[in-house]
Amino acid sequence: MGKKILSLQTKITILIIIVVFISISITLPFITKRVMESVQNRLEINITNIAKIIAESPAIREALPRKDPNSIIQSYVSKLLKTVENVNFIVVADMNSIRYSHLNPERIGQKFVGGDQYRVIQKGETYISEATGTLGRSMRAFTPVYDLESNRQIGFVSVGTLIESIEEAKKKSIRTLIILAYIGALVGAVGAFLLSKNIKKTLMGLEPEEIINLYNEKVSMLDAIHEGIIAIDGNSRITLINDSALNILQMNDKYEMKDMIEKVVTDVFPTSRLPNVLKTGAAEYDKEQRINDTIIVTNRVPIKDGERIVGALATFRDKTKITRLAEEVTGVKQIVDALRANNHEFLNKLHVILGLLHIGEIEQAKKYILNVTESQQKILSIIIKRIKDPTIAGLILGKFSRAKELGIRIQVHEDTKLGADHKNISKNALITLIGNILENAMEAVSKTNKDEKIVKFRIEELEDKIEIEVEDFGVGIKEKDLEKIYKRGFTTKVGSEGVGLDLVKRTIDNLNGKIFVSSVLNKGTVVKITLPKEA
Structure with missing residues (x-):
């Protein structure tokens, strides 16, 4: 069995799908990295902003110097935790790292754990750090708290998200990204199928090999045909002409086929009726026409795409050669030549007899007639x-x-x-x-x-x-x-x-x-x- 050749539609579909998948495969790692960085940055900004909001709260700034006897800070923080996302804990502590709020109320009054709070206590900086606390490893934002009256630092706020939660948020974003990538690949595959189907329809369902064969057949056919062929497009420009057309119209010494393409047909052949066929859409058969001192017999037909006329085609032969060839094929030429020879011989003999009569050689004329008659009768008898x-x-x-x-x-x-x-x-x-x-x-x-x-x-x-x-x-x-x-x-x-x-x-x-x-x-x-x- 011969090797199976994939159809053009299948090739285009496979090619576009491969291109889509390769593009997604190449870009997905970069996009994933950017998404993970974006999630990280978004969380850092989120917890930093929440920490600043809490540090600027008048309730916190008033309760912290008084050691918060009424647990105002814990109550404020507990309510806030319920309204924010991607935040696992909020801790408010004084300059001695003593907690005034915690996810576990039993740890209020104890020292802050992690060892990454000294920058905010000593320098009053706002920053992000990663450390292990009582709830586990977490990313946390630190910001100082200042007294309302003296503007002196009286403590700090730490807002944190567990690393475990951060990783889960990143995984969620990656899953969403992968789902979108698969949807994109599916859309690409469907688009590839529809595009390839449209291309095949445009090519009238022909495969590349069939198009090549048709082209080769067309070239061979034009070489084999002795008729002249001229085709024009909808703008009356020549799209096809063969050597026979140039030879019949005696233009092969002026132009080559490639020189004729794209020329307006009436610029080269002023008496051409192809534009008329293009206009009317009516075919014309076996019409005589004179072009460049040559009388041709031509057929002209419109070229249609459905009901729309997109061009016109003419095929023609030199009338003189057609007549001569017809005479050869039917044998008329041979009969005509034979009759002409007979007629010529008969006239010659009549002239001889007439000449003899003019000079009074009647007996000679009689003998000549008898000899000719006898000779002719002998030939006629044999034949x-x-x-x-x-x-x-x-x-x-x-x-x-x-x-x-x-x-x-x-x-x-x-x-x-x-x-x-x-x-x-x-x-x-x-x-x-x-x-x-x-x-x-x-x-x-x-x-x-x-x-x-x-x-x-x-x-x-x-x-x-x-x-x-x-x-x-x-x-x-x-x-x-x-x-x-x-x-x-x-x-x-x-x-x-x-x-x-x-x-x-x-x-x-x-x-x-x-x-x-x-x-x-x-x-x-x-x-x-x-x-x-x-x-």
């Missing part, structure tokens, strides 16, 4: 007798006339025969094959300086197949070019498109036939074609 398909017969007769113009003699093999029904082999296919092969043979022979220029032709229909053989004694084909002759665009003829043998090969392949070409340079070429009659 019509052996070729029962009138279309193919007409094509071959036309090639005879064409050959005569070029000073070439076509020899028809005695085995030549063709019926009217060829089963799965169409007339158009035979026209394409015979017309192109004979034309190439005559072209090759006409280039030689031989006194006698001959092309041999045979078409033989058997029970299960049709064989076509053409032999010429022309210039031949170079051995290195034999592999290229079927390649579209390859030609040795001046002005040729190089589509003839490409069409021949495709026609043969479509009929599951075979072609064999042998050639010797400056001696000639033999072409043999076999076509099975059953599909």
